[in-house]
Amino acid sequence: MKLLVDYQYIGTVNYYKMLFNFAYIEFEEYDYYQKGKIRNRMIIPGANGLISLSVPLENGRNQKCLFKEVNIAYKDNWVVQHTRALDACYMRAPFYEFYRDELLAIYQKKHLRLMELNKELVLWVLKKLKCKTVVTFNQSYQTAPDNTIIDGRNLYLPNQKNHGLEWLKYDQVFEDRIGFQPNMCMIDLLFCMGPSAVGLLKDNESRF
Numbered sequence: 559m560k561l562l563v564d565y566q567y568i569g570t571v572n573y574y575k576m577l578f579n580f581a582y583i584e585f586e587e588y589d590y591y592q593k594g595k596i597r598n599r600m601i602i603p604g605a606n607g608l609i610s611l612s613v614p615l616e617n618g619r620n621q622k623c624l625f626k627e628v629n630i631a632y633k634d635n636w637v638v639q640h641t642r643a644l645d646a647c648y649m650r651a652p653f654y655e656f657y658r659d660e661l662l663a664i665y666q667k668k669h670l671r672l673m674e675l676n677k678e679l680v681l682w683v684l685k686k687l688k689c690k691t692v693v694t695f696n697q698s699y700q701t702a703p704d705n706t707i708i709d710g711r712n713l714y715l716p717n718q719k720n721h722g723l724e725w726l727k728y729d730q731v732f733e734d735r736i737g738f739q740p741n742m743c744m745i746d747l748l749f750c751m752g753p754s755a756v757g758l759l760k761d762n763e764s765r766f
Contacts, residue, residue, distance in 0.1 A: 560582040560583070561580040561582065562700065564625075564710075564712055569596075570741050570743060581691060584696050584707070585695050586699070587695050588624065589711065591621060591623060592712070599612045600743035602745070603739040605646075605735060613672060614633070614634060616628075627671070640665065641665070644661075657749065661679075664678055726758050730742075730746065
């Protein structure tokens with residue numbers, strides 16, 4: 559079976575849990591942009607609660623076009639804002655310094671399109687996790703994929719019900735202050751657990 563899945567802005571922990579359950583993944587590159595998703599937003603736990611970091615978009619969130627046509631706005635220096643937030647939240651994380659420079663180098667490229675940024679970030683995370691899944695990219699939109707494909711588009715979002723999955727539990731930087739926060743952006747798990755994150759992603763039961 560192949561998984562058909564959308565690009566998220568890095569993606570949540572359960573998003574990657576889903577990806578790790580398939581030997582073949584096809585990324586959706588011909589869907590329309592939908593506001594209210596996390597195509598341009600990630601959530602991480604901070605010292606005083608959850609922090610939402612968004613990539614600003616030209617023409618705002620209400621545009622009606624293919625996701626691959628959505629442009630990133632650089633009028634405000636959001637890259638600096640995100641960098642400062644990540645430094646503040648993860649300087650104490652065991653593996654932050656190990657991954658930091660590579661992640662920030664991706665931001666410094668200043669991608670024109672949001673999909674280009676998301677694509678590079680998701681593939682970077684999969685590479686860091688040494689995921690052996692075969693990745694392909696679709697050539698047209700499939701409204702109703704055939705029975706050889708599992709439609710995983712728009713399934714996993716932050717702060718949502720977990721679709722039967724147990725939350726992946728691990729030590730977070732500010733857990734002693736705000737408690738454990740489930741299904742955060744995948745970089746939270748990566749920065750806190752490093753290579754051992756792979757074992758967590760593979761251990762729990764999957765709904766698929």
